[in-house]
Amino acid sequence: MASVTFHGGVGEIGGNKFLVRDGDTSVMMDFGMSFAAEGRYFSEYRKARASNVLVDMLELGLLPRIDGLYRRDYAEHMGLAWTEEPPIDAIILTHAHIDHCGYLGYVREDIPVHCTRASELIMRCFDETGKGHQLTELKTKFVYNTNSKKPWTRLKDDKRRRDIRIMSSGKRFRVGGITVEPHEVDHSLPGACALILHTSSGTLANTSDLRFHGRRARATDRFVKRCAKAGIGLLLCEGTRISKEPETPARTERWIEREAARIMRESGGLAVCGYPMRDLDRLESLHLAARAADRTLVVDLKQAYLLDLFETHLPGAYPRLDEVGIFVNRGSWGLIDKGYPDEALAKDYDGWKRDFLNHPSRLDYRDISAGAKKYLYYCDDFSLQNLIDIRPQKGSTYIRSLTEPFDADMEIQERQVKNWLAKFGLIGSSREWHQLHVSGHGDASQIRRVIEGAGAERLVPIHTERKNEARHRAMHGRVTSVRMGRTVDV
Ligand SMILES: [Zn+2]
Known part of the structure; x- marks a missing residue:
């Protein structure tokens, strides 16, 4: 009998961490971080200790106790059980x-990870431009360099690539x-997939x-139809926004595109926007909106890096770098406007940024200031300092294409963002930002459409708060509410 053990996401x-076992085979669907669970113990200023991270995380129940699942360098250093054979197949x-x-x-690198090409590119972008997620490549730690003439030299730059296998929709x-x-x-997010697993039971x-x-609404539709055809015994069904009724008029990605274009046409100055940086469908909406308003979307260096990866490996999926502007901010010494030669300027930036310094689409604050009406400038909440250089002129506008705050921390952040925008005239006492x-995630009516369309025999609510599971019950006759760590038969 096949079964699913829920190590998170309920x-x-x-x-989400769902372990499916069927005879000798076991696969983990997702291995995600729970923001809520981490938030019970950790904050920006108090994290798991790097020297003892697995033990800390296991002790607090943030990672499941599965012997041999975790990377060898960490497990051995922290005195955890290690097995030559990985405990799961993928x-x-x-x-x-x-x-x-x-x-x-945290996971050992020899366990195959199946994901879409888009997911792999996004994880590479995390690894190559971010702070050590090690999603696609591990950097060995806690090992001494045995070949070194100096004893006790710590091994550095020993990188191990994860065994990533690309899967394709359908x-x-x-x-x-x-x-x-x-x-x-x-x-x-690009490359998102739902999964159907055929087991022996x-x-x-x-x-x-x-x-x-x-x-990509049609893709979701195709998945639901495929479920109906496959005959699903057990449906793990998300309910992030199952308590939300549909908005009227309907709010869609196309609505954002249309509204953003209208706002930009009416703006007599620079248009500034914030949106989730890896949501390339949103980037596409705002790129098309900017084009319709005779403007060019200007992205930051991380987005340029991500678009470049997509252009190389999934050409045609998203805007090319020659269709957008690439904003180069001040580097570590801020040399950008001080007349230094290229070699000096290059040293002002991390390696991955340097390719963009002389890119034909490159822009800096002087270009944005001078050509304000030609641009839709992407400025995330952590880069508002660039406004000090740009100095948006009168008549400039701000489009906020991000979620509204849902906790106290986010409210504080939002107040700071508003202070910046007010300081530079992008909002005023009688002029709010444009929330688009x-x-x-689908609302109640959309989740109902999935549940009714899929026609599964049984349902387990996932990715939703406990109090919302009643909503699933109202939509399906056989709902099993699952506790963390519990197992359900398929
Ligand atoms: Zn997601």
């Missing part, structure tokens, strides 16, 4: 949001006795995160 939004990632893939960095593959069918769905589907109001955002 009674909470995110942190990890299958639905998408590269941190609450689905964020704990991959193409089945096997892991031991389990057949896996990934299906593209509409979500706020029945068929299981995992919606992961999905919606019908983005640019839609969620990555």
Whole structure:
């Protein structure tokens, strides 16, 4: 009998870790971080100790206790059990949001990770431009360099690539006795998939995160139809926004595109925007809106890096770098406007940024100031200092394409953002910002559409708060509410 053990992602939004066992085969669907669970113990100023990270995380119940699952350098250093044979056959990632893939960095590198090409590119971008998630490549730690002439020299730069295997929507593959069918769905991140797993005792589907109001609604539709055809025994169904009734008029990604274009046409100065940096469908919406308003979207260096990866490996999927502007901010010494030669300027930036310094699409604050009406300038909440250089002129406007705050911390952040925008005239006492955002998750009517369309025999609510599970019950006759660590038969 096949079964699913829920090591996260039940009674909470995110942190999905679903272990499916069928005879000798076991696969983990997602290995995500739970923001809520981490937030119970940790904050920006108090984290798991790097020297003891696995023990700290296991002690607090943030990682599941599975012998041999974790990377050898950490496990040996921290005195945990290690097995030559990995305890599971594969990890299958639905998408590269941190609450689905964020704990991959703790896992040993020889366990195959199946994911879409887009997910792999996003994880590479995390690794190559960010602070050590180690999603695609591990950097060995706690090992001495035995060849060194100096004793006790710590081994550095020993990198190990993870065994990543690219899966494609609609193409089945096997892991031991389990057949896996990934299906593209509409979500706020490229490459997001739902999964159908065929086991010896029945068929299981995992919606992961999905919606019908983005640019790929038809993909979600195809997944639901495929579920109906496959005959699903057990449906793991997300409910992030199951308590939200539909908005009227309907808010969609296309609505954002239309409204943003209108706002930009009416603006007599610079248009500034903030949106989730890896949501390339949103980037596409704002790129098209800017074009319709005779403007060019100006992205930051991280987005340029991500677009460059997509242009190379998935050409045609998203705007090319020659269709957008690339904003180069001040580097570590701020040499950008001080007349230094190229070699000196290059040293002002990390290696991955240097390719963009002489790119034909490159712009800096002087270009944005001088040509304000030609641009839609992307400025995330952590780069508002660039406004000090740009000095937006009168008549400039701000489009906020981000979620509204849902906790006290976010409210404090939002107040600071407003202070910056008010300081530079992008909002005023009688002039709010333009809030244009839609969620990555379907509302009540959309989740009902998934549940009714899929026609599964039984349902387990995932990716939702415990109090919302009653909503699933109202939509399906056989709902099982699962506690963390519990197992359900397929
Ligand atoms: Zn997600």
